[in-house]
Amino acid sequence: MIWLRSTVFNLWFYSATVAFAVASLAVRLGPASLTLRLTRTWARTVLGGLRPICGINVEVTGRDHLPAHGPALVASQHQSAFDTIVWLLIVPTPAYVLKRELMHIPLYAGMVRKLDMIVVDRDAGATAIRSLLRDADRAVAEGRQIVIFPEGTRAAPGAVLPLQPGIAALASRTRLPVIPVVTDSGSCWGRRAWRRYPGTIRIAIQPPLPANLPRAELMDRLAALFAAPIPVDNSVGAAPAGFTDESRKAT
Numbered sequence: 001m002i003w004l005r006s007t008v009f010n011l012w013f014y015s016a017t018v019a020f021a022v023a024s025l026a027v028r029l030g031p032a033s034l035t036l037r038l039t040r041t042w043a044r045t046v047l048g049g050l051r052p053i054c055g056i057n058v059e060v061t062g063r064d065h066l067p068a069h070g071p072a073l074v075a076s077q078h079q080s081a082f083d084t085i086v087w088l089l090i091v092p093t094p095a096y097v098l099k100r101e102l103m104h105i106p107l108y109a110g111m112v113r114k115l116d117m118i119v120v121d122r123d124a125g126a127t128a129i130r131s132l133l134r135d136a137d138r139a140v141a142e143g144r145q146i147v148i149f150p151e152g153t154r155a156a157p158g159a160v161l162p163l164q165p166g167i168a169a170l171a172s173r174t175r176l177p178v179i180p181v182v183t184d185s186g187s188c189w190g191r192r193a194w195r196r197y198p199g200t201i202r203i204a205i206q207p208p209l210p211a212n213l214p215r216a217e218l219m220d221r222l223a224a225l226f227a228a229p230i231p232v233d234n235s236v237g238a239a240p241a242g243f244t245d246e247s248r249k250a251t
Contacts, residue, residue, distance in 0.1 A: 006195040009053040016045050021108065028114045035114045036093070043088040055198030056188045060090060061231075062205030065179055071140040073176040075167050077226050078149035079157060079186030082201065086185075087147045090203075095139040097132065097148040097166065118146070120166070132166055133173045140174050150222060154191040157184055160227050167222065168215045177208035178218060180225045204231050 020042040027038050050056040066072060072091065076083060087094050100121040103109040112119065118135040121128050139146050150167040171178050185201045209221055 002195055002197060005054050009049055009196050010194065012049045012053060013046050016042060016049075020045070021111070024111050024114075028110060032114055032116065035111060039111065039115065040088050043085045047082075047085060047089070050196070050201075054188075054196040056196060057200045058086070058203070059200055060203045060205070062207075063090070065205045065207055066091065066145075070143045071174070071176060072145040072179060073170055073174055074145060074147045074179045074181060075150050075222060076147060076181035077183050078151050078154050079183060080154060080189040080191060082185045082189045083149065083154075083183060086203065091145040091147070093142070093144045095135075095144040095146045097146065122152070129166065129169050133169060136170055136174055140176070146170065146174070146176075151226070154186070156191060157186040160223075163219055163223055163226075168218055171211065171213070171218055172215070175211045177211045178213075178222070179208045180206040180222055182206065182225055182228070182230045184230050202230055206231075 020038060024035060024038055027034050047058065050058065066074075069092075074087070074091070076087070078084075084096065087096070095116070095118055097118045097120060098112065100119050103112065103119060116138075118132060118139065120132050124131070136146060148167055148170065150163040151161040152164040153161070155161045167178065170176075181203060183201065183203045185203075188197050188199045188201050190197075206225060209218060213221070
C-alpha cells in the first residue's frame with residue numbers, strides 16, 4: 001500500500017510540477033511577484049496532496065520567532081526535497097540559497113532567475129562567498145527572508161553533517177539574528193527515496209541566535225540544535241489540508 005500511495009503522490013508531484021513550469025513561461029513575462037504567486041500555488045498544490053494521498057500531515061511550530069515583516073536569516077536542517085518547497089508557504093518573500101547545479105534543470109532555472117534566488121557555485125571558493133554576500137545584501141535591502149541549509153546537502157534523519165561556512169558569513173554580513181529550524185521531514189519523505197511514509201512532518205522554528213555571536217559559538221550552537229531530538233509541542237494538532245492552523249496562516 002505504501003508503494004502504491006507513493007507512486008500516486010509522485011505522479012501528482014511531477015505532473016503538477018511540469019504543468020506549473022510550462023505555465024511559468026508566460027507568467028515570467030510579467031513582474032516577479034506574479035511568478036512568486038504561481039510558485040506558491042505550485043507548492044500549495046504539491047504539498048496539499050501529502051495528507052490525502054500519503055497520510056502525511058505537516059506541523060509548523062514557533063512561527064512567533066520569525067519577524068512579522070522585513071528581512072530574516074533562516075538556517076534550516078535539510079533532510080528532504082520537502083524542505084526546499086515548504087518555505088514558500090511559511091515566509092512571504094523567500095530568497096533561497098541554492099547550489100548552481102540546480103540551474104541545469106530546464107524551466108526550473110528560468111524561474112530561479114526570475115525570482116532572484118541566491119545561487120552559489122560551491123566549487124568557486126572565496127569567489128562563491130563574495131557572490132553569496134553580494135546577493136544577500138540585495139535580498140536584505142528588498143526586505144526578503146534568506147533561507148539557507150547550512151549542512152549543504154540533504155542528510156538522513158539522525159545523521160550529523162558538518163556545517164558549511166556560508167551561514168556564518170551571512171550572519172556576520174547581514175547582522176541579522178540567525179533563526180534555526182529543526183525538522184524530521186526525512187522520516188516521511190526520504191532523501192532520493194520513492195516511498196513516502198505516513199506520519200507527521202514537524203518543522204520547529206527555534207528562538208533566534210543573537211546577531212553578534214562569535215563565529216565559533218554560532219556554529220557550535222547551530223550544530224548542537226541540529227544534533228538534538230526535535231522538540232515536541234503537544235498543543236499543535238493536524239489541520240484538514242495536512243498543515244496545522246499555525247502554518248496555514250502564513251499561506
